[in-house]
Amino acid sequence: MMFxxxxxxxxxxxxxxxxxxKARTFYQEVLGFDxxxxxxxxxxxxxxxxQAGAVQLHIGVDxxxxxxxxxxxxxxVKNIEKMKRHLDELEIxxxxDSKLPGANRFYIHDPFGNRLEFLEWIQ
Incomplete structure (x- = not known):
């Protein structure tokens, strides 16, 4: 291929x-995005x-x-257990999900019902 x-x-x-x-509250205050x-x-x-680090999410109207x-x-995510504790404190x-070998991962839903996966590879 040429690309x-x-x-x-x-x-x-x-x-x-x-x-x-509602998106600002969730993505900024709960997840820590800017x-x-x-x-x-x-x-x-x-x-x-x-955006958080190199991760950019766009919430568009549909x-x-x-x-x-x-x-x-x-x-x-780095330090996913700390993220879980943060979510626990906020009662989120x-x-x-332990089905993916070598990954510590979980799912949450944003206020609109969109599924989000967060994972950390176990080394």
Whole structure:
């Protein structure tokens, strides 16, 4: 091939129109992402963008809205047990999944029902 893939730039998840503040509360206050300003040319579309380290998530408006219940981003985490304790303190429910050999992982759902996976590879 004359091209190659370098990295995943971002993942977009959907939310209902007008729910940007709910997204900000969850992604910033619960998960610790920072908001990234959308380009002016895209602001009229609604939604909000977030980044933590090299991970960028875009929350876009989808009408009619349907959450991603199976498809999901998988975000690699360092110190995942500390993340679980943080979620426990905030009383955020998560589902531990031990089906992937060599991975400590769990799933949560954002306020819109989108599935998110967090994992740490056991060395």
């Amino acid at each position: 190659h893939y370098e990295k995943l730039d971002h993942v977009q998840l959907a939310a209902p129109r007008g729910e940007e503040e 908001e990234v300003e959308k380009p002016v040319s895209l602001q009229k579309n609604g939604g909000v963008w977030f 009408e009619p809205f349907t959450p991603a219940k199976k498809a999901h981003p998988a975000i690699q 429910n998560y589902q531990v």
